[in-house]
Amino acid sequence: MPSDPTTLPRSSARIARLRELAPGAGLAALGAAAAVGIGALLPTVSALLVAIVLGMLVRNLATLPPRVEPGLNFAAKHVLRAGIVLLGLQLVLGDILGLGTGVVLTVVAVVAVGFAATLLAGRLLRLSSTQTLLIASGFSICGAAAVAAVDGVIRTEDEEEVVTAVALVVVFGTLMIPALPLAAAALGLTEAQTGLWAGASVHEVAQVVAIGGSLGAAALSAAVLVKLARVLLLAPVMMIIAVRQRRVILAARTSEATRTSDAGTDDAPSLPPLVPLFVLGFLAMVALRSTGIVPLLVVDAAAIAQTALLAAAMFALGTGVRLSIVKRVGARPFALAALSTLAVAATGLTGVLLAA
Template sequence: MNDLVENNNKKDSYLTKSIAIFPGLVTAFVVAVISKISAIWLPTLGAATIAILLGILLGNTFLKQPVLEKGTKIAEGKLLEFSVVLLGATVTFQTIAQIGIFGALFVLLQMSITIVASYLLGKKMQFSDNMSLLMAGGNAVCGSSAIASIAPAIHAKEEEKGQIITLVNLLGTILMLLLPIIGSLIYGSDILTKSALIGGILQSVGQVVASASMVNGQVVELAMLFKIMRIMMLVVVVYWFGRFKQQKSESSATIETTPKQKKSALPWYVVGFVLFCIFNSLVHLPTQFSATAHFFSGWFEITALAAIGLRLDFQKFFKEGKRFLIYGLSVGVIQVFLAIVLISLLRI
């Protein structure tokens, strides 16, 4: 009898959660459909870009409703992750080889110098160690996901984490719109260099996809490879940030007792992307399977981007103050300048 009651309670709980998710999920999908249709008349922008811009517009005006939050959060997180996994079914080792050794070196140098510059600038502007490290990792690796992984390793407070996530998302949104223009002005029709610029700088996977979509599908594919390489370095970054903070604590006069450091695994969608890519390279998946994967990946991606736009609250950005905005924009300028210099030196 108790088991029956427990099962019923579980069913009610699942039903309640599903109902709570439904409004936001459906809203994001409707925005995605509108964006797909709009892209027929606005092919230069593309559905992905329209989705995130329309989401930002609606999310800060008519659709600024708490009831949508749970659903848009699921759409932003899970759908984009599934999209990345399915993208692996359309990529092979031959595609990755286009990046080359110099492409991999570009990613490592871009990440390393971004981390050092962001941290030193943060300290110069009198931000705390934690906030400077979160800013460095969030911009160098993968935005909010990196910040969430680094925070427990350096014992950052929730308030510090929230402020930096807001700042990194603002910077990513600005760069998302600017990088395709900068890339076209400097590199013209060169696909690989524009892919390196976008995939090597932008903070989140969604921003990379949306920005690259403003150029073309090939740039989306290659920019994602640069981005995946950065995400794969997340474990290393979290480990070294934790060690760095620990050494600083040990060398200081007051050593606080802190909770045990959490382990950070590689994001599951990166593992899924790599496995699909390996399988597709060795076995060569049927064309129909790859086409189906590409279709669902595209829809997941656009729905997720619509959700990202709907969740982007501009009021939060302005609450953080002028010093935060100057810090964010300065890091963005450093990243863009650095990427242009490295691409030139390495002749990507």
């Protein structure tokens, strides 16, 4: 019978924890390596999207042993946060402000309108508040990474909601790769405008790169900069959600205390930090890069490490997408995802046209 980690010496407990995580973490590392390799062979294909798809295939075409689950869960949460922190080194505040007031306001409007419209539609569709919030974050900010970041703050009790949100990001974001350029051509947008629209409207950074890369270097640069501006808003949004979550938990504790006359219940959920640690790390990396003192060699190395970490996390998230679960959730999350996509895309297009 395995020893209880709480009764082991600290060093032994750490070794036991590493042994517990090793199988799943190793599988995530293999998935990330395969995804990065495919991405290197096919430059137009994003390693992060490949990682999610590989994870989905592994989960649904093979039977994974229970021993890999702890490591996969670790990769999907903690490795992802490390990747988000390193993502901050790719952001320079001066470059984002250089987009112009109109584009910056468009980015803020996309996130604000995207959240508001999704939360309202989720209420009308009678979806849970957590499911709606996860979809709103993924579709308004930066896809699966935002979904997982919000999950880390609100600590979703139903993992199916997280899995569903990630699956919807993959499905709808991938559909936008051919759909947005076709719509832009029909509307008579220039390549530069199409790149700006993609950055303002498409869910994943990788999906934005796929669209921008098909249009040319100028469109790709504009698309990525606008998308990274949306990624930057992940930090303040996480802070707002953390404050909101603390209020919800405190209200629940007050209600419980009033009902039971016992404010010290052991099973009360802990309060999330006002500012999650990984968000502080992300902001610190943005500030550091914006000083101009970070050598490009370090930035390039961080970009490679970030891709590897996020690919491992995306693979782990992909293994959480069970097709049986997606079928079971019904049509309402898909309807919400479609409405959220339309709201974000319409806001982004309006902003791009006004900023022109």
